[in-house]
Amino acid sequence: MRTAPQRPDELSRPPRVAGLQPAAVLWLAAVWVALWGDLSAFTVVGGLVVAVAVCLVFPFPRLRMRLRVRPLWLGWLVVRFLADVVVASVQVSWTTLQLRREPRNAVIEVDLRTDSDLVLTVVAEMTSLVPGSLVVEARRSTHTLFLHVLDAGDQRGVDKMRRQTFALERRVVMALGADTGPVQETRSEEVSS
Amino acid sequence: MSAVLVCCVALLTVASLMLVVRISWGPTMLDRVVALDVLVAVVICGLAVEAAVNRHTTTLPVLVVLSLLGFVGSVSVARFTQGSDDVEEERA
Amino acid sequence: MSLVDVADVAAGVCLVVGALLTLIAAIGILRFPDLLTRMHSATKPQVLGLLVILLGLALRLREPAALGLLVMVAVFQMVTTPIGSHMVGRASFRAGQVRRDLLVVDDLSHTLPVDPTSPEK
Known part of the structure; x- marks a missing residue:
């Protein structure tokens, strides 16, 4: 002690x-x-x-979250994730191999609809793993992610990326059932975690 | 399988040479650390290819350790990079 | 051709594809103009390339015990990679090492406090 x-x-x-x-x-x-x-x-x-x-x-603070895992939706989440990884890998590879063209990137703000920390974490992890998007900044207070998008092109590409992130968030919520959100912890506990 | 080995080793060698060039060029510490991360991934891939071709499991624990520790370097460099103090902008 | 031969051929294809993806990632690291763009290349081989190579290895070894270790490698890599890339991306954006002229949309810069000591590139 x-x-x-x-x-x-x-x-x-x-x-x-x-x-x-x-x-x-x-x-x-x-x-x-x-x-x-x-x-x-x-x-x-x-x-x-x-x-x-x-x-x-190395004591770790207890995670407080209410999970209601729905196996079918979880399977769909994983399958869609793997498909996204493959498709996006091909796209990023193509962008990489077009040596003469400079990519047109964007930094976009995605304000997640749920206020669950778990959903924020899972969505951030998965968007980072899918090539073409990268979490630059995450605000826990407002549950906002800032994504760097490779070769977004124009406003249409940006809107598409935002829609994809919201769709991913919906799939995560359906799979983990975390829409009720975790028990809100006090600020001091958060700092020590 | 030997053709696969030659092919993979050639690809991975070219990849690691490019990464060494980036590590040498920089220009910042973060650039180098990202390239180093990928170099660790290349090492993991190389070990896995060798294990697959020779059908042995001796190096598998090494893969586990590398996959866990690969990110420590980039996190620590990022943590101590100037202008990236790890305070959340809650006040803003 | 027996099932073992099929597995071996599939393993060989997986290994070569994985190595190719790793090479493409290295090309990206070398050619892209700024760090955040390069990081897209950096996270890619560690996801698909590595997964494909591990799949090839699993097809070749065909042992349940080895399979457990390979799944662990994949899971660890997929959990740790986003942490590293997020930390580096965040540090580099805050340090101002971003080619803002290459951004079509920038929602973040105006919300961050400006660090006068950081070198503007």
Whole structure:
């Protein structure tokens, strides 16, 4: 346990035991077993010991979110994502190989409709992974993403990108059912996380 | 499979040479770190190609570690780049 | 041709396509005029190129244990890449290393506080 807090944000830091989350421990143990490459009592127990130790040494604030995963919509989200990655990769490759042409880029603001942090995070991750768009700035307060779009061309391309991002957000909301949003946390907790 | 190996090694070698040129040119630290990130990806690809051609799993843990640690360099450089203080613009 | 041969041929195609995508990414890194544009190239091989190469490797190894590790590589790469690219993109935009003359729309610049010490390029 810590003694006197050195920084203001340590006041609100959760106790170390709160870092022990079953899901995290199981996931870390699974990684350990996979790295050993065989499933035996030795690797499983060793993995659990290491996982608990890691969670105690590096406590992570508990994620508070209400998830209602809908498998069919999740499958659709993944399939559409992979299709987007392939299509966009071909487009970006084509832009790259047109050596004589300078791309016309854009930085656009996309104000997400939901106020869930989880949806913001997932949408930001997925738009970053799909080539052609890159999250330059994310505002948690207003749930706004700023995207850098490769070779948007003109206003039509910009509008298309915005529509695609909103469609992605809708698919994420349908798949994870996070439209209710997480429990709003206080500012001080947020700083320490 | 040996034809595949020759082909992949040639492509990846040319790619890494281009990346080394970019790392050398810069002009900023961020440019270099992005190119270094891609160089790590090239290394991952090379190891994976070699493992596939020779059908062994010895290097797979190395792939796991590289895929986890590859981004640490760029994050730390980005964090300490001038003018990018990591304070959210909540007051604005 | 047996099923094993088909898997081997598919694996070979996957490996070459992945290497080709990586090469295209390197070309992009070398040729694009500013950092944010180059980062589009940078995130690309780490997604599709790597996924395709891992798929080729999985087709060639055909072992469940190895498959688990390969899925982990793919997941880790896909979780960490956006973090790195977002941090670098954000830092470079704030440091003013953007070719604003290449932007057709810019919603962000006027909302950011201007840093007088940053070099305007």
